[in-house]
Amino acid sequence: EIVMTQSPATLSVSPGERATLSCRASQSVSSNLAWYQQKVGQAPRLLIYGASTRATGIPARFSGSGSGTEFTLTISSLQSEDFAVYYCQQSENWPRTFGQGTKVEIK
């Protein structure tokens, strides 16, 4: 099983600032990496797939990068609606595994 590790666990950011979230895979997942956003009481929402492609309707302030074992999600200028928990997920093989999540909170 591929283990996904996210850092930091919590990120405190002021509105308008940039947020950088990291995700590391225990072995190469090529570009088979997705990011999801989850707000309290809601299902996760797909943000990024293929490591760097935004899903339909996702604002341009969200961007993803990386390949192999190291990945980054960047939110260029945080809006109030962006405060949530973010998960990375690999789809290189089964079982599909998620990171433990990064909570982005208001500073």
Added chain:
Amino acid sequence: EVQVVESGGGLLQPGGSLRLSCAASGFTVSTTSMTWVRQAPGKGLECVSIIHSSYATYYADSVRGRFIISRDNSKNSIFLQMNSLRDEDTAVYYCARDYGGLLDYWGQGTLVTVSS
């Protein structure tokens, strides 16, 4: 409009059984893969099971031998039969369309609570 709706959750005792349903609209479940993902209270996400268009199925180690995923094309639905339930199976169970590994459409989830 694409929609996924789960149902069937509830409260039951350890050792019990439950069948979750996931009804899809706006796409055909037989032409794609569908995944069950669960989230224990205050915890992260875990893929529990997947069924491919070919009917091939896979399970997480934590549920293999206890859970069975299936599909009914006439109802455009998938199901998760959960047997020998344990306290640690307590979670919100989400159904999601698995488009080549991308979980692009999710339901709102159904809560399963296993407690004596």
